[in-house]
Amino acid sequence: MQVLNGKELALKKRAVLAEKTAALIKEQGIRPCLVVVLVGENPASQVYVRNKEKAAVEAGFESRILRYPADLSEDKLLSLLDELNQDTSVHGILVQLPLPAQIREDLVLEAIDPAKDVDGFHPFNVGRLWTGDPLRVPSTPAGIMALLEEYGINPAGKKAVVIGRSNIVGKPMAEMLLAADATVTIAHSKTENLAQLASDADILVVAIGRGHFVGPDFVKEGAVVIDVGMNRNDEGKLIGDVDFEAVKNKAAFLTPVPGGVGPMTIAMLLEQTFQAAADTKD
Numbered sequence: 001m002q003v004l005n006g007k008e009l010a011l012k013k014r015a016v017l018a019e020k021t022a023a024l025i026k027e028q029g030i031r032p033c034l035v036v037v038l039v040g041e042n043p044a045s046q047v048y049v050r051n052k053e054k055a056a057v058e059a060g061f062e063s064r065i066l067r068y069p070a071d072l073s074e075d076k077l078l079s080l081l082d083e084l085n086q087d088t089s090v091h092g093i094l095v096q097l098p099l100p101a102q103i104r105e106d107l108v109l110e111a112i113d114p115a116k117d118v119d120g121f122h123p124f125n126v127g128r129l130w131t132g133d134p135l136r137v138p139s140t141p142a143g144i145m146a147l148l149e150e151y152g153i154n155p156a157g158k159k160a161v162v163i164g165r166s167n168i169v170g171k172p173m174a175e176m177l178l179a180a181d182a183t184v185t186i187a188h189s190k191t192e193n194l195a196q197l198a199s200d201a202d203i204l205v206v207a208i209g210r211g212h213f214v215g216p217d218f219v220k221e222g223a224v225v226i227d228v229g230m231n232r233n234d235e236g237k238l239i240g241d242v243d244f245e246a247v248k249n250k251a252a253f254l255t256p257v258p259g260g261v262g263p264m265t266i267a268m269l270l271e272q273t274f275q276a277a278a279d280t281k282d
């Protein structure tokens, strides 16, 4: 079994991006600027936002985090997004999810200028992805596609099963694999005979949020297994949706947690922001 080392590839991609950023600043006078909007005190969100900021700064970007209390009104957030949309010095806008209950997530995502929507969650960008002409795309599945490419894994003609149908991972993942000519099945919590279905897959992507849910009975001999899950076990340790030790002798390629999909997500977010900045020179 070969480990798909997302940590290593992410570092490589970020180093390339730092060079491209230096050139964009020098030649065009454009410094990519990523604004992250954080509402409330969700501890996991605080960690994600700090990691994104650190990575953005290391790439040579301007990074701004706008922090608001959990009781921020929906109207205030929408008018703030309007200001950021108008601000030509801002290239990427990311609203950290989840949002407090009084704020409707769909309205907020639709309020971001699609060109600055570096998470790729705006319905415009979802449509562009599904019609085969992507503009900004969700970073997690994009990072997985980059990992497959790096290791010479071509999805064309392969059977792919994606477990999980969220808008941020499962659905865009399925579309990206389809665009790469895989034959794709999307599974979810109502899927019957899940292990049997999964064990037919050449490429198995698991994004469900259940620690070590996937064992060897889900995995075909020689399959590529991608673990998106980030869960805490009873000791507070970060674990994936896949039981790495239990499937490592069956899979041909496997992503670890941590060090697999997670670091790729951040690298791809930076790439999206760089692209949004570079697009403004046209």
Ligand code: NAP
Binding pocket: 140, 163, 164, 165, 166, 167, 168, 169, 170, 187, 188, 189, 190, 191, 194, 207, 208, 209, 210, 228, 229, 230, 231, 261, 262, 263, 265
């Ligand atoms: P989500 O919105 O909660 O969606 C979970 C999906 O899994 C749903 O479609 C659900 O089915 C399905 N599911 C849940 N239990 C299942 C079961 N027992 N059998 C089959 N399907 C099941 O989660 P998400 O946002 O996609 O995230 C999934 C996991 O990936 C989480 O652990 C999250 O922390 C992690 N994540 C990691 C990264 C990264 O960068 N590494 C990025 C994003 C997310 P239904 O639709 O039927 O409810």
